[in-house]
Amino acid sequence: MPDSILAQVLVGLYLGALTGVLPALVSWALGFSFRYVTGVTVPGLGVVVVAAAIAGVSGGLLGLLDPAISETPVGVVAALVVLMASFWAHNQGDKMGEAFPRRITLESIRRRTLSGEVVDRVGRFGQVRVRVTNVEDVEGYPPLPAGVREKLEGERFSLPADLPLSELETRVRDRLRSSYDLETVSVSLDRRANATVAAAPALGGFSRRVPAGQRAVSVETLVPAGADRGDRALLWLPETTVEGHVLGVGEPSEDDDRPTRRLTVAVSPGEVEAVLAAEEVRVAVLGEANGRDLLARLKAAGLRVRTLESVRSRTVDPTALRSETGAQVFAVRGPAGLRVPDGPVRVRAGEELLAVGTPDALRGLREVVA
Known part of the structure; x- marks a missing residue:
């Protein structure tokens, strides 16, 4: 040693x-x-x-x-x-x-949020501009055409910044699928709002999407924002109204002053000729009813929905009440069921008025119908 x-x-x-x-x-x-x-x-x-x-x-x-x-x-x-x-x-x-965190779940990972550096303070919640930075092909599907790939890589979307990344990804996916008629598309966002898109072009066009017994017809018209494949659409023609299901929505026209788009709808065979012959077609898209989503949107706009009981029988004019108080009566509920007035309506004592408006407008309406 x-x-x-x-x-x-x-x-x-x-x-x-x-x-x-x-x-x-x-x-x-x-x-x-x-x-x-x-x-x-x-x-x-x-x-x-x-x-x-x-x-x-x-x-x-x-x-x-x-x-x-x-x-x-x-x-x-x-x-x-x-x-x-x-x-x-x-x-x-x-x-x-x-x-060390005790619980790590897939749901908590999906609820990740955006970095504060990419949020623009616009309005109450702010907005974020999503940029498509990378476009990939989907294995098992044909590759995207070069033109479509180039357009996808230049896409930008302005979306509410208060949404979680999973919801932002869903909205970007739906818009891309609708605008470019993609067969399948998936979107992955990072915290800096950069989107990686994996997409495949449509296979077989509209033919395989047309329900049995119906026909596909395309029109150039103004299309509501957010319209997507599978939505119900109303085509207002000069002499009639046609209902169908949306098969696809094209890209906005760049050469026209009006941002028209090509809308393809599945309609009954007897209505195809009327749609094609119409010089002008107006479109309304009917989404699925979602009461919670509607109430959330009204609340975000500062509006409330209230039920007011009528203490005596009277004739109520929703238009006059709106001019006087600012609140809109949109339905009357009584023993016979729910009625939606399209003008002055007779309301009996004990029946309820369903109204929407700001808290001050609803208080004013309550004083009028009391």
């Missing part, structure tokens, strides 16, 4: 470092697992005893027990290094077990 104290200390440090690696790892694992699973801290003395036993089993302390080593500063320093390393590792594992 070295004669000088400094040399023996250095040898003890070296021997302790080699011997203490495995006990330190076990001590960290014990501290982390107990703290994470049970919330209880393992006593440091118990962990040190376990670490010492592991060091002995691994052969490290067997050498320290050799009188030629244990009776010298080399053994003392090596033993102290093993015990201190184990104690420190246990303490770090305990801290990590306390700080």
